Amino acid sequence: MYGNDFSAPDQSRRPGPDQAADDDPTFTALLADEGRVEPRDAMPEAYRRTLVRQIAQHAHSEIIGMQPEGNWISRAPSLRRKAILMAKVQDEAGHGLYLYAAAETLGADRADLLDQLHSGRQKYSSIFNYPTLTWADVGAIGWLVDGAAITNQVPLCRCSYGPYARAMVRVCKEESFHQRQGFEILHTLSHGTPAQKRMAQDAVDRYWWPSLMMFGPPDDDSPNSAQSMAWGIKRFSNDELRQRFIDMTVPQAQALGLTLPDPELRWNEERGHYDHGTIDFTELFEVIKGHGPCNAERMAHRRKAHDDGAWVREAASAYAAKHAAPAGAGRGVA
Ligand SMILES: [Fe+2]
Numbered sequence: 001m002y003g004n005d006f007s008a009p010d011q012s013r014r015p016g017p018d019q020a021a022d023d024d025p026t027f028t029a030l031l032a033d034e035g036r037v038e039p040r041d042a043m044p045e046a047y048r049r050t051l052v053r054q055i056a057q058h059a060h061s062e063i064i065g066m067q068p069e070g071n072w073i074s075r076a077p078s079l080r081r082k083a084i085l086m087a088k089v090q091d092e093a094g095h096g097l098y099l100y101a102a103a104e105t106l107g108a109d110r111a112d113l114l115d116q117l118h119s120g121r122q123k124y125s126s127i128f129n130y131p132t133l134t135w136a137d138v139g140a141i142g143w144l145v146d147g148a149a150i151t152n153q154v155p156l157c158r159c160s161y162g163p164y165a166r167a168m169v170r171v172c173k174e175e176s177f178h179q180r181q182g183f184e185i186l187h188t189l190s191h192g193t194p195a196q197k198r199m200a201q202d203a204v205d206r207y208w209w210p211s212l213m214m215f216g217p218p219d220d221d222s223p224n225s226a227q228s229m230a231w232g233i234k235r236f237s238n239d240e241l242r243q244r245f246i247d248m249t250v251p252q253a254q255a256l257g258l259t260l261p262d263p264e265l266r267w268n269e270e271r272g273h274y275d276h277g278t279i280d281f282t283e284l285f286e287v288i289k290g291h292g293p294c295n296a297e298r299m300a301h302r303r304k305a306h307d308d309g310a311w312v313r314e315a316a317s318a319y320a321a322k323h324a325a326p327a328g329a330g331r332g333v334a
């Protein structure tokens with residue numbers, strides 16, 4: 001999950017057949033029993049809407065996340081790097097596909113979700129509003145951004161909503177590959193020429209703090225988490241996940257021979273965790289508000305890609321309609 005805590009659980013109660021499910025003992029018992037909620041099960045309307053919004057934001061992040069790295073496909077330093085990067089970016093498109101499909105099982109319409117992304121009514125992770133200035137940034141994104149994503153997503157494999165949880169199992173396997181390819185890029189640069197090592201260090205310096213912000217605001221400032229935890233959507237708090245990521249990443253930085261740009265980062269024997277410096281969340285909130293370095297560019301590119309792809313969607317639906325028609329239905333089905 002990419003920064004799932006910026007959209008509030010939807011507390012509105014729309015009158016309808018699902019309303020009764022708010023107090024549905026079957027739903028409550030299912031959650032208490034760590035069971036999975038499936039698309040045809042009764043569920044509270046607020047649960048459904050919260051999931052649609054979270055899954056949509058996740059899906060949007062996957063496809064917008066293709067842009068910063070896609071920027072380097074044509075300039076990858078070798079054919080091997082290019083082939084790996086293309087596979088990685090293509091995986092992200094696939095993650096978007098699984099997630100939009102998971103949102104559809106909750107009754108959401110994919111075209112409508114994309115429309116909400118394009119009009120700015122739904123968000124994507126702020127991390128993708130930072131530029132990729134050098135090849136080393138591709139390494140830093142794989143290592144840190146995909147690493148943070150894995151930390152967020154592994155608990156989502158046990159999310160109470162079945163289709164989302166199952167999508168996460170495959171996504172996490174692919175994210176592990178992404179993280180390792182990023183680590184390997186940085187390891188190669190870090191053990192290359194002094195200029196290459198400087199490039200790797202610079203990328204890590206720029207991506208470290210934004211990757212910590214991917215876990216969302218501090219727990220004290222995250223009023224939505226409690227409801228998501230009660231519903232079994234979220235399993236650990238933002239700060240717990242952030243700490244887990246830091247504890248995992250510090251030894252990896254040492255193995256890379258690179259430093260993390262936080263002079264207060266040190267092992268706390270008593271806590272059994274690394275202490276870290278204060279995170280400047282004002283920067284994060286500026287980026288969320290649309291004032292990040294690349295917000296406008298990312299959205300413009302996405303809208304253009306959507307418009308340019310209109311003929312593909314038309315052809316695909318014409319093809320589907322043709323094949324859905326009963327045999328001998330004749331003309332006029334496309
Ligand atoms: Fe992904």
Ligand SMILES: [Fe+2]
Pocket residue numbers: 092146149174175178
């Ligand atoms: Fe990834």
